[in-house]
Amino acid sequence: MSDAMLEPLWLGVLAPGCEARLSDIDLRGNRPPWSEASFAGEFSNQVSTVLGCRFRGEIIGFAVVHYVHPQAHILNVAVAQEFRSLGVGRRLLGFIIETLRGKECETLSLEVRRSNSAAQNLYASIGFEVIAERLRYYPDDGEDALVMRVPIECALKIFKQDNFVDPRKKLLPKQLLSSLLSNTNV
Numbered sequence: 001m002s003d004a005m006l007e008p009l010w011l012g013v014l015a016p017g018c019e020a021r022l023s024d025i026d027l028r029g030n031r032p033p034w035s036e037a038s039f040a041g042e043f044s045n046q047v048s049t050v051l052g053c054r055f056r057g058e059i060i061g062f063a064v065v066h067y068v069h070p071q072a073h074i075l076n077v078a079v080a081q082e083f084r085s086l087g088v089g090r091r092l093l094g095f096i097i098e099t100l101r102g103k104e105c106e107t108l109s110l111e112v113r114r115s116n117s118a119a120q121n122l123y124a125s126i127g128f129e130v131i132a133e134r135l136r137y138y139p140d141d142g143e144d145a146l147v148m149r150v151p152i153e154c155a156l157k158i159f160k161q162d163n164f165v166d167p168r169k170k171l172l173p174k175q176l177l178s179s180l181l182s183n184t185n186v
Ligand SMILES: CC(C)(COP(=O)(O)OP(=O)(O)OC[C@H]1O[C@@H](n2cnc3c(N)ncnc32)[C@H](O)[C@@H]1OP(=O)(O)O)[C@@H](O)C(=O)NCCC(=O)NCCS
Pocket: 028, 029, 030, 077, 078, 079, 080, 083, 084, 085, 086, 087, 088, 089, 090, 091, 110, 111, 112, 113, 116, 117, 118, 119, 121, 122, 123, 125
């Protein structure tokens, strides 16, 4: 596919003011969803970074990452429903890993629902492994969480093998997007 058929995605650190959009994406992705106040709290938390992915200016995915040297933990990550399975989640993870490398972070971890095989597949493809289980972790329905972790160097090697060193350069196919855009207000 030539570059002329592709459109760029913006990946970067988000600033306060987008809490309503983040909460809206989360409402359709995670249980229990975070409130706008929860996202606002992350913007004022010194150890927290809120990273996002925009398409045509609109936020279509985000991740909340806590970093206390030398370990980072993803507290929340989601891609807007209409933009899933297009590679946005992978690019977001790649951007997180690139950002953490710059901070000399050693490992990245997260919790994921036992039933969430889509997310587990994504994490496993980047080198995450299950290191623990937290029984009845989720307060809404008591589902167990798996704790997954990857050494940053290991994730970087996998991205390099995939020619995926700089996820900011990755693009979405225009044909896929045109069908998506007719169903969204982006
Ligand atoms: C999990 C999530 C962030 C993945 O984002 P995404 O943009 O859809 O994922 P990508 O398109 O980048 O897919 C990357 C990989 O994830 C896995 N994956 C994604 N969607 C999948 C699905 N429906 N079923 C199985 N595996 C899936 C695949 O391994 C895929 O790689 P492939 O395309 O080479 O097969 C997204 O599905 C989401 O927001 N889900 C709801 C919220 C959530 O579950 N967050 C995670 C909480 S821990």
